[in-house]
Amino acid sequence: MxxxxxxxxxxxxxxxxxxxxxxxxxxxxxxxxxxxxxxxxxxxxxxxxxxxxxxxxxxxxxxxxxxxxxxxxxxxxxxxxxxxxxxxxxxENMIYADMETLRNQHLEIAEEVESECDPELVHNLIKKLPDGAREILILRALEGFKHAEIGEKLGISESTAKTQFFRAKQLLAQMINENEREHRKIFEGEALKA
CATH class of the missing domain: 1.10.1740.10 (RNA polymerase sigma factor, region 2, helix turn helix motif)
Incomplete structure (x- = not known):
């Protein structure tokens, strides 16, 4: 802004x-x-x-x-x-996963999000992200803070901020893709009925 x-x-x-x-x-x-x-x-x-x-x-x-x-x-x-x-x-006791914890987790790479995406849908899906992921995504993507600044503000390392941002983007992309698949199923189901 x-x-x-x-x-x-x-x-x-x-x-x-x-x-x-x-x-x-x-x-x-x-x-x-x-x-x-x-x-x-x-x-x-x-x-x-x-x-x-x-x-x-x-x-x-x-x-x-x-x-x-x-x-x-x-x-x-x-x-x-x-x-x-x-x-x-x-x-509110938000918890940020540290770098070691994230390395041990299997980070599934989300499929690419289709180029046309409803901004209102994205806004609503961002609200559904876990608190830490949402906060870092907003600070980086919407407010333009650098990872080092985010780390400093949140009391986490820069690498943790980067990893959390990467994970937040993955989660958001996954949520968008799941929403798109669900809408396609509904649309295809209605098309078969017609």
């Missing part, structure tokens, strides 16, 4: 630094939907995402004087949201 910035937002940030509640509300309205989307993708839980969003804005407004570049508010807020999601995930 790219955060766009304009001069009126810069003025709002300056006003927020002075404690202006109206400016805080306006910045909240500008960013709440996008930041909620980040939080819901990472937590896969509406209640947790709402809590994360609230905590992130409270932290951002209470520490806004630490923000040196007023044009960077959106990116700074997004980092706060992502870090808060990671904190919440840790509290």
């Amino acid at each position: 790219e955060v766009l910035f304009n001069h009126s937002e810069q003025k709002l940030v300056r006003l927020c630094k002075k404690g202006d509640a109206k400016a805080q509300y306006k910045l909240y309205k500008l960013y709440c939907k996008g930041m909620f989307n980040v939080a819901i993708r990472m937590t896969n839980n509406r209640g947790l995402a709402e809590d994360v969003l609230q905590d992130a804005f409270i932290k951002a407004f209470s520490e806004i004087n630490k923000l040196k570049d007023e044009k960077a508010f959106g990116g700074w807020l997004k980092r706060i949201v992502i870090n808060r999601c990671i904190d919440v995930s840790r509290k």
Whole structure:
């Protein structure tokens, strides 16, 4: 998600630094939907995402004087949201398999996913991934973090982050392919009846 910035937002940030509640509300309205989307993708839980969003804005407004570049508010807020999601995930006892565990598991290579795939289906299937896999997939594929950054944020090694990302992609591809096969069976069954 790219955060766009304009001069009126810069003025709002300056006003927020002075404690202006109206400016805080306006910045909240500008960013709440996008930041909620980040939080819901990472937590896969509406209640947790709402809590994360609230905590992130409270932290951002209470520490806004630490923000040196007023044009960077959106990116700074997004980092706060992502870090808060990671904190919440840790509290929820999410488990990341270490490299040795994954080496010992049989990693079935998923078939290639057909080029045309419904984005809504992919979004819904991402929600069904195990928590750790979903979080790493989102951080890497949707948010653009490097594996080293993901490892640092999650307290895992870079190689574990890479392996988890690879496994998450495999699981997602497998789920997509299974969904496609199921739809073909239904379609073929209806075609035979006609």
